[in-house]
Amino acid sequence: MKKKILGLLMSALLVATMLTGCGASSTSEATATAAGSGELNIFVWTEYVPDSVIEKFEKETGIKVNMSTYSSNEDCLSKVKSEAAGAYDIVQPSDYMVANMIAQGMLAELDFDKLPNFSNIGDSYKNPAYDPGNKYSVPYMGGAGAIAVNRDKIDLDIDSYDDLFDPTLEGQLVVLDDFRAVIGMANKALGFDFNETDTEKLDKTEAKLQSIKKNIVLYDSDSPKSALISGDCNAGMIWSAEVAMAMEENPSIEVIYPSEGAYLFFDNWCITKDSPNYDNALTFLNFMMDPENMAMVLEEFPYLCANTAAIELMGDEYSSNPAKNPPADAIAKGTYVENLDSEILDIYSEMWTKLKE
Amino acid sequence: MEKSHSKHEWRANTLPAMVMVGPVTLVLLFLVVAPLIFVGIMSLCKTDEYYNVVYDFTLVNYAKLISPDYLKIYLQSLLIAFFTTVICILLGYPFSYIIARTKSKKKTLLYMLVIIPFWTNSLIRIYGWRTFLGSSGWLNSLLMLLHITKEPVDMLYKTGTTILGMVYCLIPFMILPLYTAIEKLDTSLLEASSDLGAKPVKTLFEVIIPLTSSGIFSGSIMVFIPCLGYFFVSNILGGGNTDVIGNLIERQFKSANNWPLGAALSIILILVTLVLVKIYQKLGGDMDSLGV
Numbered sequence: 001m002k003k004k005i006l007g008l009l010m011s012a013l014l015v016a017t018m019l020t021g022c023g024a025s026s027t028s029e030a031t032a033t034a035a036g037s038g039e040l041n042i043f044v045w046t047e048y049v050p051d052s053v054i055e056k057f058e059k060e061t062g063i064k065v066n067m068s069t070y071s072s073n074e075d076c077l078s079k080v081k082s083e084a085a086g087a088y089d090i091v092q093p094s095d096y097m098v099a100n101m102i103a104q105g106m107l108a109e110l111d112f113d114k115l116p117n118f119s120n121i122g123d124s125y126k127n128p129a130y131d132p133g134n135k136y137s138v139p140y141m142g143g144a145g146a147i148a149v150n151r152d153k154i155d156l157d158i159d160s161y162d163d164l165f166d167p168t169l170e171g172q173l174v175v176l177d178d179f180r181a182v183i184g185m186a187n188k189a190l191g192f193d194f195n196e197t198d199t200e201k202l203d204k205t206e207a208k209l210q211s212i213k214k215n216i217v218l219y220d221s222d223s224p225k226s227a228l229i230s231g232d233c234n235a236g237m238i239w240s241a242e243v244a245m246a247m248e249e250n251p252s253i254e255v256i257y258p259s260e261g262a263y264l265f266f267d268n269w270c271i272t273k274d275s276p277n278y279d280n281a282l283t284f285l286n287f288m289m290d291p292e293n294m295a296m297v298l299e300e301f302p303y304l305c306a307n308t309a310a311i312e313l314m315g316d317e318y319s320s321n322p323a324k325n326p327p328a329d330a331i332a333k334g335t336y337v338e339n340l341d342s343e344i345l346d347i348y349s350e351m352w353t354k355l356k357e
Numbered sequence: 358m359e360k361s362h363s364k365h366e367w368r369a370n371t372l373p374a375m376v377m378v379g380p381v382t383l384v385l386l387f388l389v390v391a392p393l394i395f396v397g398i399m400s401l402c403k404t405d406e407y408y409n410v411v412y413d414f415t416l417v418n419y420a421k422l423i424s425p426d427y428l429k430i431y432l433q434s435l436l437i438a439f440f441t442t443v444i445c446i447l448l449g450y451p452f453s454y455i456i457a458r459t460k461s462k463k464k465t466l467l468y469m470l471v472i473i474p475f476w477t478n479s480l481i482r483i484y485g486w487r488t489f490l491g492s493s494g495w496l497n498s499l500l501m502l503l504h505i506t507k508e509p510v511d512m513l514y515k516t517g518t519t520i521l522g523m524v525y526c527l528i529p530f531m532i533l534p535l536y537t538a539i540e541k542l543d544t545s546l547l548e549a550s551s552d553l554g555a556k557p558v559k560t561l562f563e564v565i566i567p568l569t570s571s572g573i574f575s576g577s578i579m580v581f582i583p584c585l586g587y588f589f590v591s592n593i594l595g596g597g598n599t600d601v602i603g604n605l606i607e608r609q610f611k612s613a614n615n616w617p618l619g620a621a622l623s624i625i626l627i628l629v630t631l632v633l634v635k636i637y638q639k640l641g642g643d644m645d646s647l648g649v
Contacts, residue, residue, distance in 0.1 A: 072611070072612050074611060074612040074613070074614050075611045075612060077614060078610065078611055078614045078616075081409070100407070103407070104407050104409075171511060177597060178612075179612060179613075216596075216598070217513075217514040217596050217598065218513075218514050218596035218597065218598075219592075219596060219597035219598075220596075220597075230491045230492055230493045230494070231491075231492035231493050231509065232491050232492045232511075232513055232514070341406065342404070342405075342406050342407075342408065346615075349608075349613045349615070350424075350426065352608075352612075352613075353426055353427070353430075353600075353605070353608070354426050356597055356598065356600055356604070357426060357429055357430045357433065357600050
C-alpha cells in the first residue's frame with residue numbers, strides 16, 4: 001500500500017511540475033504584454049537603421065526598441081507571416097512588397113494626425129504608385145542597384161549591366177543576393193523589361209544568366225561593400241549607398257549607373273495590421289521623419305533620401321555625390337520591381353536555382 | 358485473484374516505466390514526431406497566388422524535386438559531403454590515435470583542443486575563416502611578406518573553400534568516435550601482431566583499422582549527414598555558388614517563400630539520412646555510438 005501511495009505521489013509530483021512549467025511560461029508572456037506599452041518591435045533591413053538613432057529614440061521617449069533584421073523583401077514577408085500575429089510592430093518593405101503586403105491585408109492604415117513630420121517628405125516621393133495616397137506607408141530611403149568598379153584592377157569599359165556579362169570579368173563580381181534584382185539585371189541587359197513576363201524572352205534570360213555565372217563569385221545583400229574593399233571582388237551590382245561607403249575606403253572604386261536604366265528600390269516604414277503597440281509605432285515613424293534624426297541616418301548609411309529637410313541639413317558633400325544621391329536622370333531612367341504572378345515567379349525562382357547551383 | 362495479479366504487475370512494471378519514460382515520450386511526441394508529421398503534410402500542400410499554404414492535396418512539390426537542376430545539386434551536395442568525410446578521416450584518425458595513446462595531462466590538453474572551438478558559435482568561426490583567407494587577409498599577407506606570391510591568391514568563394522569550412526566545423530564529430538574506438542583497442546594485440554612478424558604497415562591495415570572500423574563508420578555518418586545541410590558554410594565561404602541540399606531548403610523557406618516545396622526538400626533530406634543510417638547499420642555499425 002505504501003508503495004502505491006508513493007508511486008501516486010511521484011506521478012502527481014511529475015504532473016504538477018509539468019503544469020508549473022506551463023504556468024510559468026504563460027505568466028511571463030502576460031508580463032511581456034503588460035510591459036508592451038513601453039515597447040516596440042521593429043523588423044528592418046540589415047545595415048539600414050543606425051543604433052545611434054535607435055538609442056536616441058529610446059532616450060527621448062522611454063520606449064524600448066527591439067530591432068530584428070532581414071536581407072531581402074521575401075525574407076521579411078515570410079518571417080512576418082510565420083511569426084505570431086503582432087510579433088513585429090514595424091516593417092520596412094520596398095515598393096513592390098508594400099503593394100504585396102497591402103493586397104494581403106498585412107498592414108495597418110496610418111493616422112497622419114500623429115505624423116506631422118510627414119511634411120518634410122519631398123512631394124515627388126508622396127503618393128507612390130504602390131501605395132496611392134500613402135495610406136499604409138511613409139517613404140524612408142532608396143537607391144539603385146548600381147555598378148561598382150575598382151579602377152585599379154579593372155580596365156574594361158563599363159557603362160551598362162550588359163558589360164558585367166563580359167567574360168573578362170570571370171571571378172570578379174559581387175552581386176546582391178536577391179533574385180529579382182539579378183534576374184532583372186539580365187532582363188535589362190537583353191533589352192527586355194526589368195520585370196519581364198514573356199516566357200520566350202525569359203528562356204533567353206536564363207541562357208544569358210549562365211554567361212554571368214562564372215563572373216559572380218559572391219552573392220551578398222547585407223554588406224557587399226566588404227568584398228570590394230578587401231579586394232576579393234573588383235566589380236559588381238550592389239546597393240548605391242554601399243558603393244558610396246566602399247568609395248570612402250578605396251577612392252579607386254567608381255559608381256556607374258547602367259545605360260539600360262538601373263534597378264531602383266524605395267523602402268518604406270509600415271505598421272503591421274496586428275501591431276500591439278500602434279501608438280508607439282506612430283511615434284517612431286514621426287521620429288524617423290524628423291530632419292535631424294534622418295540626417296543622423298544619412299551620415300551612416302548614405303542612401304537616396306525622401307526627406308527634403310534632411311537633405312538640406314546634409315549639405316553639398318551628400319547632394320553632389322552620385323553614389324549617395326543618385327542623379328535625377330538615373331532615377332528617371334530606372335525601373336522598380338513589380339509584383340508578378342506566381343507562375344512567373346516560379347520561373348524566376350528556378351532560374352535563380354540554376355544560377356546558384 | 359487474476360485481477361489482483363495483473364494489478365500488481367501494473368504497479369510493479371508498468372507504472373515505474375510510465376513515470377520514467379513518459380515525460381521523454383511526451384517531449385519526443387511534441388517536439389519530434391508532431392513537427393515531422395507537419396512537415397510531411399505541408400509537403401503535400403498547394404500554395405495560393407501569394408504563396409500562402411493551402412491545405413489541398415497535391416504531389417506537385419515532389420514532381421519538382423526530380424528536375425535535373427535539383428538532381429545536380431543533390432549530387433554536388435553528396436560529393437561535397439563525401440570529400441569532407443574522407444578528409445576528416447585522414448586528418449582525424451592520426452590525431453585521435455595520438456590522443457588515445459597519450460598518457461596523463463597531455464591527453465586532457467589534446468582533448469581540450471578539440472572541444473574548445475565548440476565554445477564559440479560556428480557561424481562566427483566561419484566568418485573568421487573568411488577574414489583569414491581573403492585577398493587582404495592574414496594568410497595572403499603572410500604569403501606576400503615571405504615573397505611566396507606576388508599577387509594575393511584567390512582562395513575564397515570556391516568549392517574547395519566550402520569543403521574546408523565543412524571539415525573545420527565537423528572534424529570534432531569524427532575525432533570523438535574515433536577516439537572512443539581507438540581507446541578500446543587492446544595494445545597486447547599490437548604486440549602479438551608484431552611478435553608474429555607483421556610490419557607496422559601491415560599491423561595498421563590488418564589489425565588497427567579493422568578493429569577501430571566502428572569509430573570510422575560512426576564518425577563518417579556524423580560528418581556526412583550534417584554536411585548535406587550546413588547551408589551557412591556554403592553561403593559564407595562558397596559565396597553562394599556551391600549549393601548543398603540545405604541551401605535549397607533555406608531558399609524555399611526564405612526568398613522563394615514556397616514552404617510546401619521547402620517541406621518536400623526537407624523530406625528528401627530526411628530520407629537520404631535514413632538510407633545512410635540503414636547502410637551504416639547493415640555494415641554492422643552500432644546505433645549507440647551515434648548517440649541515437
